Amino acid sequence: MSIFKFDVITLFPKAFELINNSGVITRALDKNLIDVNLHDLRKYGVGSYRQVDDKPYGGGAGMVLKPEPIYNAYESIRKSPKSKTLLMTPQGKVLKQKDLAGWSTLNQIIIICGQYEGFDERIRCLADEEISIGDYVLSGGEIPAISIINGLTRLLPGTLGDPHSLVDESHNSSLLEYPQYTRPLTFKDMKVPDILVSGNHEEIKSWRRRKSIERTLERRSDLISNENYKKYPQSKRIIKEYNQFMKLRIGNEYDNYPDW
Ligand code: SAH
Numbered sequence: 001m002s003i004f005k006f007d008v009i010t011l012f013p014k015a016f017e018l019i020n021n022s023g024v025i026t027r028a029l030d031k032n033l034i035d036v037n038l039h040d041l042r043k044y045g046v047g048s049y050r051q052v053d054d055k056p057y058g059g060g061a062g063m064v065l066k067p068e069p070i071y072n073a074y075e076s077i078r079k080s081p082k083s084k085t086l087l088m089t090p091q092g093k094v095l096k097q098k099d100l101a102g103w104s105t106l107n108q109i110i111i112i113c114g115q116y117e118g119f120d121e122r123i124r125c126l127a128d129e130e131i132s133i134g135d136y137v138l139s140g141g142e143i144p145a146i147s148i149i150n151g152l153t154r155l156l157p158g159t160l161g162d163p164h165s166l167v168d169e170s171h172n173s174s175l176l177e178y179p180q181y182t183r184p185l186t187f188k189d190m191k192v193p194d195i196l197v198s199g200n201h202e203e204i205k206s207w208r209r210r211k212s213i214e215r216t217l218e219r220r221s222d223l224i225s226n227e228n229y230k231k232y233p234q235s236k237r238i239i240k241e242y243n244q245f246m247k248l249r250i251g252n253e254y255d256n257y258p259d260w
Pocket of ligand 1: 115144
């Protein structure tokens with residue numbers, strides 16, 4: 001199996017000590033499934049002060065990353081044929097699970113991290129995709145980059161102890177995951193639902209499916225709403241299934257899911 005390479009251009013390589021932060025990622029590093037190369041932007045700085053940032057043309061607050069150090073760092077990276085370059089920016093496309101799944105079939109991701117007020121506009125030409133990890137602003141691209149490395153690594157074959165754990169989880173099928181319980185059976189008067197200890201696997205499967213659907217409709221109906229029907233073709237089937245569940249539970253007086 002070929003190793004998945006992450007090459008990261010950053011002014012703060014130390015932030016990436018956080019990568020080795022979980023059992024799953026540690027295992028991937030130990031098994032040489034991934035390799036993370038940090039390219040310290042400072043090394044590519046301009047002049048004897050190794051300058052990496054400068055004041056914005058036209059005035060305004062803060063400093064902006066200069067283009068030359070990032071271009072030089074980028075050009076020093078060996079690119080594999082199946083490689084993508086991602087630029088971290090709150091102006092990018094908001095990261096989704098399906099993006100991580102798509103990239104997991106490559107064998108290299110190059111990540112460019114911004115800092116301060118951002119970066120010179122000409123840096124955008126280097127990116128295949130501009131990615132945001134959500135509609136909020138962080139002080140640098142390091143935490144977004146770590147999120148991508150973490151989320152993608154756990155999808156690589158051989159990383160998770162049991163690959164089945166990927167199947168049902170939230171955002172994998174536009175549904176959130178069903179509620180999970182572990183021992184003890186009763187904790188502070190809160191009891192595990194009887195069905196989960198019934199040993200009836202068919203019924204457990206059906207209960208979980210219904211809970212998943214209910215949860216998604218309650219919390220994130222945008223994931224399976226009517227408007228999103230075109231984007232998520234499975235929505236129609238999911239709502240139909242939900243209506244069937246509810247008819248069984250409540251009887252014929254149950255009206256179909258609203259907005260449908
Ligand atoms: N002034 C910029 C934001 C700068 S934040 C603007 O309005 O677009 C500094 C850097 O942090 C960014 O260049 C980017 O690399 C990173 N960053 C901040 N928030 C982010 C987010 N939500 N997703 C991805 N990267 C982000």
